[in-house]
Amino acid sequence: MKGDYLGEFEELVLLMVASLPENAYAVSVKKEIKQVAGRNVNISAVHSALYRLEQKGFLSSHLGGASARRGGKSKRLFEVTSAGMELLRIAKDLREQIWKNIPQLSFVS
Amino acid sequence: MKSPVHKPPRLGVYLLRLIYDEELFNDVYGDLYEIFIDRIEEKGKFLANVLFLIDALLSTRNYNLNKRPKTMNADLISMFKAYTKGTLRSFSKNKVYTILNISGLALGIAACLFILQYVSYERSYDRFHANYENLYRVRYQIFRGGELKIDCAAAVPRVGPFMEEKMPEVKAFARVYPYSDVVTNGDIKFRENSIHMTDPSFLKMFSFPLISGNVEDALTDPNTVVISEKVARKYFGDEDPMGKTLKIGESTIFKITGLAAEVPENSHFKFDLLVSYETLNNQTRQDDGTAASETAWGWYDFNTYVLLEPGVDPLEFDRKFKEVLWEERGEDFEKFNFEACFPLQPIGDIHLYSNLLQESLPDEQGDGKAVSFLTIIAFFILLIAWINYINLSTARSAERASEVGVRKTLGATRKNLIYQFLTESFILNLISLIFGIVIVIAGIGYFNKLTQSHLDLSFVSDPYFWLGIVIILFVGSLISGLYPAFVLSSFNPVSVLKGKFSSKQAGQFLRRALVVFQFAASVTLIASTLIVYQQLNHMRNLDLGFDLTETMVVKGPDIFSEDSLFVSTKETFINELLENHLIDKATTGSNVPGDEIFWTNGIKRVNESEDKFQTIYNVGVDYSYFDTYDIDFAAGRNYGREFKTDTGAVILNEAAVKSLGFENPTAAIDQKVTFWGRPKTIVGVVKDYHQMSAKATIAPIAFPLALRSSSFITLKLSGNDFQSVFAEVQKTYEEFFPGNPFEYFFLDDFFNRQYRNDYKFSRVFTLFAGFAIFVACLGLFGLSSFNALKRTKEIGVRKVLGASILSIVRLLTKEFLILVLISNIIAWPVIYLIMNTWLDNFAERIPIGITTFIIAGVIVLIVSLVTVSYKTVATAKSNPVKAIRYE
Numbered sequence: 001m002k003g004d005y006l007g008e009f010e011e012l013v014l015l016m017v018a019s020l021p022e023n024a025y026a027v028s029v030k031k032e033i034k035q036v037a038g039r040n041v042n043i044s045a046v047h048s049a050l051y052r053l054e055q056k057g058f059l060s061s062h063l064g065g066a067s068a069r070r071g072g073k074s075k076r077l078f079e080v081t082s083a084g085m086e087l088l089r090i091a092k093d094l095r096e097q098i099w100k101n102i103p104q105l106s107f108v109s
Numbered sequence: 110m111k112s113p114v115h116k117p118p119r120l121g122v123y124l125l126r127l128i129y130d131e132e133l134f135n136d137v138y139g140d141l142y143e144i145f146i147d148r149i150e151e152k153g154k155f156l157a158n159v160l161f162l163i164d165a166l167l168s169t170r171n172y173n174l175n176k177r178p179k180t181m182n183a184d185l186i187s188m189f190k191a192y193t194k195g196t197l198r199s200f201s202k203n204k205v206y207t208i209l210n211i212s213g214l215a216l217g218i219a220a221c222l223f224i225l226q227y228v229s230y231e232r233s234y235d236r237f238h239a240n241y242e243n244l245y246r247v248r249y250q251i252f253r254g255g256e257l258k259i260d261c262a263a264a265v266p267r268v269g270p271f272m273e274e275k276m277p278e279v280k281a282f283a284r285v286y287p288y289s290d291v292v293t294n295g296d297i298k299f300r301e302n303s304i305h306m307t308d309p310s311f312l313k314m315f316s317f318p319l320i321s322g323n324v325e326d327a328l329t330d331p332n333t334v335v336i337s338e339k340v341a342r343k344y345f346g347d348e349d350p351m352g353k354t355l356k357i358g359e360s361t362i363f364k365i366t367g368l369a370a371e372v373p374e375n376s377h378f379k380f381d382l383l384v385s386y387e388t389l390n391n392q393t394r395q396d397d398g399t400a401a402s403e404t405a406w407g408w409y410d411f412n413t414y415v416l417l418e419p420g421v422d423p424l425e426f427d428r429k430f431k432e433v434l435w436e437e438r439g440e441d442f443e444k445f446n447f448e449a450c451f452p453l454q455p456i457g458d459i460h461l462y463s464n465l466l467q468e469s470l471p472d473e474q475g476d477g478k479a480v481s482f483l484t485i486i487a488f489f490i491l492l493i494a495w496i497n498y499i500n501l502s503t504a505r506s507a508e509r510a511s512e513v514g515v516r517k518t519l520g521a522t523r524k525n526l527i528y529q530f531l532t533e534s535f536i537l538n539l540i541s542l543i544f545g546i547v548i549v550i551a552g553i554g555y556f557n558k559l560t561q562s563h564l565d566l567s568f569v570s571d572p573y574f575w576l577g578i579v580i581i582l583f584v585g586s587l588i589s590g591l592y593p594a595f596v597l598s599s600f601n602p603v604s605v606l607k608g609k610f611s612s613k614q615a616g617q618f619l620r621r622a623l624v625v626f627q628f629a630a631s632v633t634l635i636a637s638t639l640i641v642y643q644q645l646n647h648m649r650n651l652d653l654g655f656d657l658t659e660t661m662v663v664k665g666p667d668i669f670s671e672d673s674l675f676v677s678t679k680e681t682f683i684n685e686l687l688e689n690h691l692i693d694k695a696t697t698g699s700n701v702p703g704d705e706i707f708w709t710n711g712i713k714r715v716n717e718s719e720d721k722f723q724t725i726y727n728v729g730v731d732y733s734y735f736d737t738y739d740i741d742f743a744a745g746r747n748y749g750r751e752f753k754t755d756t757g758a759v760i761l762n763e764a765a766v767k768s769l770g771f772e773n774p775t776a777a778i779d780q781k782v783t784f785w786g787r788p789k790t791i792v793g794v795v796k797d798y799h800q801m802s803a804k805a806t807i808a809p810i811a812f813p814l815a816l817r818s819s820s821f822i823t824l825k826l827s828g829n830d831f832q833s834v835f836a837e838v839q840k841t842y843e844e845f846f847p848g849n850p851f852e853y854f855f856l857d858d859f860f861n862r863q864y865r866n867d868y869k870f871s872r873v874f875t876l877f878a879g880f881a882i883f884v885a886c887l888g889l890f891g892l893s894s895f896n897a898l899k900r901t902k903e904i905g906v907r908k909v910l911g912a913s914i915l916s917i918v919r920l921l922t923k924e925f926l927i928l929v930l931i932s933n934i935i936a937w938p939v940i941y942l943i944m945n946t947w948l949d950n951f952a953e954r955i956p957i958g959i960t961t962f963i964i965a966g967v968i969v970l971i972v973s974l975v976t977v978s979y980k981t982v983a984t985a986k987s988n989p990v991k992a993i994r995y996e
Contacts, residue, residue: 026140043144044168047137051174073139 006058006087012037013049014058014088017078024078025064026050050078058084117145118158121165128168130175137168188525192532199509199533206505206891210498211541213887217494218545218581220880223556224487226549226564227873231480234375234460238316240416243280245423245453247272247413248465251724252448259724262459263467264413266402268451269308275433278421283311285378285412286389286402287469291667291850292382293356294344300664300850301340303381304357306389312367314416317380321351322367331387335367340381357384359668374563377459378412378469406438406449410707412469415453423453446720467707472862478947479870483877489630490881491581495589496623497888498537502530502593503620513600526598534590538582546578560873561865592619621928624892627885628932628969629939634878636940636965640957641871644948647803647955648864654798655702656739659826660856662701663838665819666846676816682845686824691834693827696737699729699818702800703860712811714769715781715788725765725784726800726808729815735760735795737825744774745793748814755814758792759784765809766794784811802863803953823856882969886976893925893977904987914986921981922974929973933966940965 006014016032017024026046033039033046053059064075080088122138129137141164148157200207238244247268251259269282286306292299309328312319312335319327319335327335334355341350350365357363363384372379390400401408417426430451435442442448454463461477468474513526521529550566557564568574669675683695700706708729711722732748734740743763748755759782763774771777774794781788797807826834839851904917941957948954 026136027143030144042167043140043164044171047140047168048171048174051133051171073135073142075139076136 006091009041009045010049010053011088011091013046014053014080014084017050017053017059018080018085018088021079022077025075053084054078057081058087115146115149115154115157117142117161121162124165125168128172128175133171133174137171141165188528189532192529193536195529196533196536199512200537203505206501207537209887209891210501210537211544213497213884214494214538214541214585215544215548216880216887217491217884218542219548219552220877220884221487221491222545222549223552223564224483224490224873224877226568227560227562228480228484228487229568230375230562230564231461231475234475235377235456237373237376238456240314240316241457243417243419243421244314244456245415245417246456246459247415248450248452248454249409250450250452252450253446253723258447259409259466261409261466262412262463262469263410264451265406265409265449266411267404267406269411269413269415270403271437272415272430272451276426276430278418278426279415280418281310281314281416283308283314283414284386285311285414285469286386286410287412290358291848292340292344294353297344298848298850299343300667300852301357301381303379304384305380305382306384306386308386311383311414314414317372318370320368320370321349322369324367327367328383328385329387330364330366331385331391332361332363333366333385333388334363335369335383336365337369337381338371341368357382361388363388375460377456377473406441409709410467412467414456417453423455427452444720445722447722467705471705472865474866476866476870478950482947483873486634486874486877486881490877490884491585493627493630493881493884493888494541495585496627497884497891498534498589499592500620500623500888501891502534502589503596509597510600513597517600523598527594530594530597531586531590534594535582535586538586538589542578542582542585559876561869620892624889624925624928625932625935627888628929628973629936631882631885632933632936632965632969633940633943634881635968636936636961637944638871638875638878639961639964640940640944640948640955641874643961644951644955645864645867645871648867648951648953649861651799651803651953653702653803653860654740654796656825657702657856657860659829660738661824661826661831661834661838662854662856662859663822663824663842664852665697665822666842666849668848669819669846675819678845679816679819682841683822685841686838689834689837691826691828691830692824692838694733694737694825696733696823697731697816697819697821698734698823699727699815699820700800701821701823701856701859702738702798703856703863704821706800706808706810710785712765712769712782712784715783722783723768723809725761726810728800728810728812729818730760730812731814731816731818734812734823737823738798740798741796743794743796745778745791747793752792754790755792757787757789758814759789760793760795760812761791762795762807762810762812763797764807765811766791768809785813802860804863804951806952882972886972889925889973889976890980893921893980914982918978918981922977925973925977926970929966929970933962933969936965937962 012033013029016029016036020028020032026043029050030041030043030046033041050059050061054061058081059078060081061076061078064077121141125138125141126134141161144164145157145161148160152160235241246262247264249259249261249264249268250257266284269284273279273282284307288304288306289300289302290304292301292304307328309326312324312327320338322335327333334357336344336350336355344350344355345353350368353365354362355365367383369380369383386402389402393401395401402411417423427450434449434451438449459468460473461475461480464474516526516529550569553564553566556562669678679697683697686692686695699708706726706728708727709724710727712725713719713721713723728734730748732750735742735747745760748758748760752758761769761777761782766774766777769777769782771780777791777794780791782791783789795812799805799807800810801808824834824838835853838853842849842851900921904921907917907920940962944957948957
């Protein structure tokens, strides 16, 4: 997986999807980001990240049920693929590795 | 709780629909709607609407999430690359056909380019003048009894100034009076034939730049002259001629007030020396102080040009001027029963469309009709080349059929295939175009030599040229590629791959029609070339009514010391020359055949009224003129020394006698006419002869006995030893007439130079007829060899069954012969129509004989037979076993 580096926002969205199994879609991700990170992001940014991640192969999607709540449109639900999971793990390991080398702070992850 | 159905703002929805394609829209809209509903509950309807719109707007950046555009772009480029590969592959697989195609097209393009260059050059005459749009030449026409009797490029001196005075549309005028004389600078002495007396306004109206000297006043003073660079070098070498002097004529000294740049080749008017008009005025000054060269209405030797205000309609001007002229000259018109008209000719029309009397450079006049004709031929040739391509491509369809079948099976659509074949056509055209241009660049020198033109390579830098090339490229690719593309792409892959495909039907009819067209064009070209050649020959060999072989003409002396002694000196000179056994006869005259006669005056029968005066041309002769030229008499006798009354006698030609109303030449003998203001008796009538080329009708001519006339001394040589005669004539001439440069020419060369343009046209025509036929043959070769190839199996079988080589060849060629026959039938009426029109240009024309048609048809037949049979014989001779095994 050389060369596939995620942007900060994309990584965030990917993590969110991972943390919302069975219920990850644009609106829920947006709400989750607001709740967890306190950031107000625009829905279009979320869409952009989600679909890009899908194109890169880190997410897969399927259509969920339609509801009146959505004006009759069905919901597109996203899951993290194994490639996506692998990417997150690598990113996480990389961060921890670097953190270990920082002298003043000695966190145990 | 039932939630009411809220609708988000329609604008926002519309925007989303625009941005996203269907799939994405459904997802995105759903999400946005959900948020919208939430917001209604949290923040109220208004804010929800607003925020929805904002979200929609922000979504515009996600446009590129849509799947389609990206992939389409990638497809086009790779498509083109793939097709190019395919094209190159098919080219190298069939090298022969590719080479045939390319050479045919390249030749066609080269021929087309050559002709177009030539045509554009012929059309470019005189365009370099800044005032080109508004410059006109005044034409001089004399009508008598409603009939046009004289149509001349040189008008009278008075009309120029008169037009400027009376017509506000005329900004300026300039007259040009051409003459020739001996020019001397010390020891350097030559006869100059291109001297022109011009008004000072000439240099301002026309764009003949002066290297030194002032355009404003170079020609204002009398006895001043502007010379060309060539003349300067001739008389002054490398020195600056400004301010120096030249002697022109016997004694007049002229100051050089200007040095002019060489006149460009494409100008209807060229000069070596320009003399100020005032000089002429001084020479023609009459007792009352006025100059004939300013006031005369009847002396027509003056090329007159006018510069009109921009936007003036020349026809309207002619109409207006006619009325003005009648006010001034109407009285004379009625008294003498004639009318003079002065219509305007735009100078752009002069080179190609003017064939009047007294043109500035009659031998350089072009032929507008021929030029248009050539343009048509150019496109014909190109058309033939493209037709070749179409024919060859469709003929080869069987071979490409399996390729097409495979491609289609692998998923190519018909559209894809069409693009593929169009690309192939484009690349082929591109390569041929490049080769064609290379041929033109390499061959332009040869072309110039062959056709005596002056084309250069400047077209390479002309943006219009490249624009034209690009257009030809695209149009040509489309024309030549579209039909084969459609035919080839229509094959059914299943039947093709099964081998059921029979290439016979693919475009058979069209191919045949195209071949017929090519042949018809070839027959037309060959027959036309033959007719042109015949006509020229006819004119050359025409019984001109006089003998121009073995005749040497020496220019008579201009400078002679004692005028009264001239006649006797001349006679002694001639007698001395006649003692040379190689010189048979000698005579002097004011004119020789082949030289345009400018000397005219009026003649009428003595008993007719004043209004019956007609214009007649004059050739001054001596006693031996008619004998030397071998001109026969129709009635009466020649002048003779023994007839003392011959000072009151005149000899006319048949045309003159007819125009004066005599029934026949004999009836005119001993009749009296008023000529040169006096009554004269007609003592002899000579048979008509062609003073000018066979193209012109024979004009009425009078031959007054004018012993003083010394313009030309004609010597009839008996035998071909030119060298010794020449030396002696020159020596004797310089003895008798010192101070005169010795100039001579041979009458046959001189006379035939009138046909120079016709020969040029004939050469160009033949060259391109050859081109066209060659290209057609290339195509035929390709077609026939392909045909033979296809029928290899059939030939093999026939051979096995006992057919002879001859019968096989006969079988294969029969098809083509029928086509040749049909094309002849089509071509013959076309040839007849076109050539008849062309031949009508000539006063003396040949009838179009049936033999010409037959010869043309036979030539095409033979050529096509040879081309076709070359391949078919080879195929017929081949081993039948191999042929049948051929799969």
